[in-house]
Amino acid sequence: MQRIGVFVCHCGTNIAGTVDVAAVSESLGKEQGVVFSTHYQYMCSQAGQDIIKNAIAEYKLTGIVVCSCSPRMHETTFRKTAAAAGINPYMVEIANIREQCSWVHKDTISGTEKAIILGKAAVAKVNLNAPLTPGETPVTKRALVIGGGIAGIQTALDIADAGFPVDIVEKKPTIGGKMAQLDKTFPTLDCAACILTPKMVDVAQNDKIRIFSYSEVTSVKGFVGNFDVTIKRKARYVKEDVCTGCGACTEKCPQKKVPNEFNLGMDNRRAIYIPFAQAVPKVATIDPDYCMMLKTGKCGVCSKVCTAGAIDYKAKDEYVEEKYGAIVVATGFNPISMDKFDEFAYSQSKDVITSLEFERLTNAAGPTQGKLLRPSDGEHPHTIVFVQCVGSRCDSCSEKGKEYCSKICCMYTAKHAMLTRDKYPDTDVYVFYIDVRTPGKNFDEFYRRAVEEYGVHYIKGMVGKVSPEGKKLMVQASDLIAGKQLHIEADLVVLAAAIEPDKSARPLATMLTASMDTNDFFTEAHPKLRPVESPTAGVFLSGACQGPKDIPETVSQAGAAAAKVIGLLCKDKLTGNPCVAHSDEMMCNGCSTCEKVCPYGAITYVDKEFRMPDRTTRVRRVAQVNEAVCQGCGCCTVACPSGAMDLKGFAGKQIMAEVDAICR
């Protein structure tokens, strides 16, 4: 028989405003097993916790019910209180009479009635609770960072700095990500490569960091502290440890017509290539879609010119299996496709470009060596129209674009406009915007400079249509402040395309059982208080995979994610969750149903000897739960046809007792 104490919290007026806490306390005091019941202003305060501790000692309590806020807020607090007073923490139950009661009810009568019912259910459950002891699992002291952009680079460097080994998996042949493609960075206008490439070199030289470039994660198993990850190392047909990065092959390769993705297809590269001069690792890669040797078996020029003997046409994809304690997702973003935005004539004119293409056009390492020239005819543009929010802040019922603000476009457009006016004062620059959003340190000042010092024409209104007419682009737009329609003859139109998470994010989220929002951004464990952790233990978020971010914000988040990883890897052992599945071997018939539904692969089968009532011995196949792997989701308990599976702490009879108490 339990001796239960009930503690009803007022939560200031949060609960007491709509729930008669004294009545709740009094009513629950009459429930079976309850020997003490009280209420207090803030149960979570030190004084409130002392009330619980004292009552445990005075009334020799064996179970606790706290009627308060959601267990997500303070279950841990009260479990620690109980443990400090000598009670097993799993003998504590929370009745949520705030979020699910006082906050949603307007009158005291129904609020109080519901609070009592919720309290009764919790009491009924505690009557059947049993002490549980969590197991411990060791922590693999190695981290995996998925994505080698600035987010992944920073996270890896910070983790390595704390002394833990880190692996970066990057699907492209080099790390560097989007930042490597940028020209200047706002608001200080330092060159992106100048601040990024030293970090890339740091990564390459750090003996704690391994780079798996041109690789992808193909499977993730296990759980926090003990992930088993399979990494596919795509065949690059060049031996990474032999190639010196001299580049001779990339100059001699006869296949010259391969769209260069690093320059967004604005120029060509060879079939064997090094993406850019500062690539890390600086190793050539053969593009199997274009290499004549791989496609037809005729060529072999690169192999002939390679003095190091690094070319290997017979290379195959390789799979590496590795154990990690923590995984950081840093999969980044991409600009959205402009396919559905043909009012801007992106598919019809080469002179309608995206902002990322503009970055390449102004970058000294880009297709025009940094000279701003029209892609169609190589002439200098004299009128440039920038269109903001292309695909951002779209109507939820429109079938194109994103509802959210992509956040970075206002600043980079101001940068593009300012740099254009600075370098080419004879060029007229227009920026069409819905709102200019430039919060951030020195950001608004930057935008004001574009307007006031550089004379960029900022026009509130959107572009309705871009019509290529001869060599010109006729831009039809509205000026909302002047209340008139504008027609501008432009030479170049630059679209600030919305950004979206990389396409690899969704399959990765499935592998990691990490949650995503409807836009495929990874969801954080708490939007304010746990912004760099995924709700899945051991999975952390870095950079734009979690939401649109500029470089300073990405680097901050990358560091924060690293701090969380370091905190985890510092531990030798992790305490598990004791609320795991458990099979009653006497009832289990070994049917495998539970194994099939288990999302974590926690169930295996063993042949076990059983003594039968007639004293004979029989061998039967029964289910066994690996408690370290089981996450306590309960799928097996509902799937089990013989009722052998049960969840510790949430047993069928405990749940039924709660339901009975509610319906009583």
Added chain:
Amino acid sequence: MKVTYYPGCTLRTKAKDLDRYARECAAKLGIELCEPETWQCCGGAFTASNDEIATKLSSVRALKAARDADTPLLTVCSACHNVIKRTNIAMQDTDFAAKVNTYMAQDKDFTTPYNGETTVYHYLELLRDVVGFDKIREKVVNPLTGKKVAAYYGCLLLRPGKAMRFDDPENPTIMEDFIRALGAEPVIYPARNECCGGYVALEDGASAEKKSKKVTDSAVNHGADLIVTACPLCRYNLIKNGSKLPVVYFTELLAEALGVKEAE
């Protein structure tokens, strides 16, 4: 294949060619057009007002006739297509359909309530999705080789895109593919999905003229010999406002390529 064919009023008066060639080409392509004995004006313009049922009733009658005949409903005029297609979608809303059906119950032959079951095809959609442009290419006897044809979509076929589901409103390809199937060369020009001025022509001729001129000038500048359209009102506006190019219905072009026109 059998379809219920809804010509619409203009095709009986100003746009007889659109109708005539549509019928002749359908016969050539093996499509049986069954015109309901009684059909009424589509309403002329779709009213976006939510509680407006009166102007949608005639479209519902046509849709119901097709449903009862167990065939798709085929339209050819852009305006009729726009109204009928959108009315059909409106009828898929239970509350709206209940209102209309209650009213329609007064019709003698209106026995089964209508809830948007009919598939509505524009003639071009039928050519693309049912017949197939490849099939049409095979049946062409007079390929229109060398002819530079500017497809003029106007607004009603394409918009609202979500309801019409005709083609990408900003970068449509259906008419260009149609033109290619006939052996001609499509001219892609920016104003092909701009408005001709529509009914504004009645109120403010100058505005309509400006809109129409923009379309025809754009087609001329991009080297077109000919403009094709599916809309009688577009054709009227373009011609009235001084198009330098001939403006013909797409069915006439089809009839020419299929050898139906000269057989007359």
